[in-house]
Amino acid sequence: MATGRRSLEMTVSYHDIVRASGLLEGIVSKTPLVKSQTLSIICQAEVHLKLENLQYTASFKERGAYIKLASLTPEERAKGVIAVSAGNHAQGVAYNAKRLGIPATIVMPKNTPYTKVRHTRSHGAEVVLEGNVFAESLEAASKIQKERGLTFVHPFDDPHIIAGQGTVGLEILNDGADIDTILVPIGGGGLAAGIATAIKARRPDIEIIGVETKLYPSMYEGIHDLPLSGGGVTIAEGIAVKQPGGLTLEICKEKLDDILLVEESSIERAIQMLIEIEKTVVEGAGAAPLAALLDHHDRFKGKKVCMIVSGGNIDTRLLAQVLMRGMAREGRLARVRIEIPDVPGALATISSLIGDAEANIIEVYHQRHFYDVPAKQTDVDMVLEVRDTAHAKQVITKLTGAGFGSRLLGNTSLD
Numbered sequence: 001m002a003t004g005r006r007s008l009e010m011t012v013s014y015h016d017i018v019r020a021s022g023l024l025e026g027i028v029s030k031t032p033l034v035k036s037q038t039l040s041i042i043c044q045a046e047v048h049l050k051l052e053n054l055q056y057t058a059s060f061k062e063r064g065a066y067i068k069l070a071s072l073t074p075e076e077r078a079k080g081v082i083a084v085s086a087g088n089h090a091q092g093v094a095y096n097a098k099r100l101g102i103p104a105t106i107v108m109p110k111n112t113p114y115t116k117v118r119h120t121r122s123h124g125a126e127v128v129l130e131g132n133v134f135a136e137s138l139e140a141a142s143k144i145q146k147e148r149g150l151t152f153v154h155p156f157d158d159p160h161i162i163a164g165q166g167t168v169g170l171e172i173l174n175d176g177a178d179i180d181t182i183l184v185p186i187g188g189g190g191l192a193a194g195i196a197t198a199i200k201a202r203r204p205d206i207e208i209i210g211v212e213t214k215l216y217p218s219m220y221e222g223i224h225d226l227p228l229s230g231g232g233v234t235i236a237e238g239i240a241v242k243q244p245g246g247l248t249l250e251i252c253k254e255k256l257d258d259i260l261l262v263e264e265s266s267i268e269r270a271i272q273m274l275i276e277i278e279k280t281v282v283e284g285a286g287a288a289p290l291a292a293l294l295d296h297h298d299r300f301k302g303k304k305v306c307m308i309v310s311g312g313n314i315d316t317r318l319l320a321q322v323l324m325r326g327m328a329r330e331g332r333l334a335r336v337r338i339e340i341p342d343v344p345g346a347l348a349t350i351s352s353l354i355g356d357a358e359a360n361i362i363e364v365y366h367q368r369h370f371y372d373v374p375a376k377q378t379d380v381d382m383v384l385e386v387r388d389t390a391h392a393k394q395v396i397t398k399l400t401g402a403g404f405g406s407r408l409l410g411n412t413s414l415d
Helices: 014-023 037-043 061-070 074-079 088-100 114-122 134-148 159-175 190-202 218-223 246-255 264-277 284-295 316-329 346-356 389-401
Strands: 033-036 046-051 081-084 104-108 126-129 181-185 207-213 258-262 304-309 333-341 360-367 377-385 406-408
Touching (some): 033 037, 033 159, 037 284, 104 134, 181 284, 207 284, 218 258, 264 316, 284 304, 316 333, 333 346, 333 389, 346 360, 346 377
Parallel strands (some): 046 304, 104 126, 181 304
Antiparallel strands (some): 033 046, 333 406
């Protein structure tokens, strides 16, 4: 189960990917490659989206999982398989194991979003929550594997897995889209290695650029022979891998043209834009390519770019938080403190004034005991939905003009 070394028989060719594509016929969706008119205008590039979040398990991972499971001997199938994953690989293995009648055990980090745990269990797999990071979960999986004699299905460092993921690149080629650049998220590197192998075999002129979060730059560091430094809590847990695979590192080092690192805030912004503009739900890893496009605007200006939207398994509570934080950053949410006399009807009057100003009240905090205000006065904190910063200031002016002292609170987009 080691990830750091490549054995002599481990290799992936274009023909392996073509064979994998044949095996996947009718098994996985040939996901659409669509041009985004709005993102093209915003980014000043021709932007195409390869929507792997539309797979049944909402991720590209089921491609490689099926190819690996289909390669097992009858004996291996009977004993069962074990995998370790933050979620998408887990679902891919569990779903395909159920279809093929193979018992599956999945070890997942304790902090895996609940939606991924629930979906994995729904496919009939035994889920074991162990470890806080991939390495700790991998250690737990190794122990279970030895105890039960199971076959380990690696999330990325396996030629069958890489060949399966490479079918994404083959589909892009077969769609005949006129592109010159592909942006692909990188965790352990299985998707990037597979796509690069497929694309470079037929179109070596197409630039393949990997994208990692700055918190987990493992492939970037591996390619540049730098010490591995990954760590921290990221919104892109699907690519939060501390160490790339041995095989994936060799392939990426040979075939990738570059790797870009992106900030967490940029990934958040990309998630928000994809749901608001394209009406598509994307997890952090799947939004990383758009984050790179936004952060490196000048580099891609005028290019024909394909972004691999790798998955859409984002926790609904986290998605709600991302959207609300995005509205706050853009000045579409304002926190306001209003001084009102502690008399009947005062709050109703303020509500009417805010409504007349065409703002919407989201939250109200009415506190008369703890603020340092006169006994016959109270302060009310409100979160308002507004059009923009100028609109928020208009609401403040209207409230102040009606005799209610008002000011904006702690929102850097409005201060």
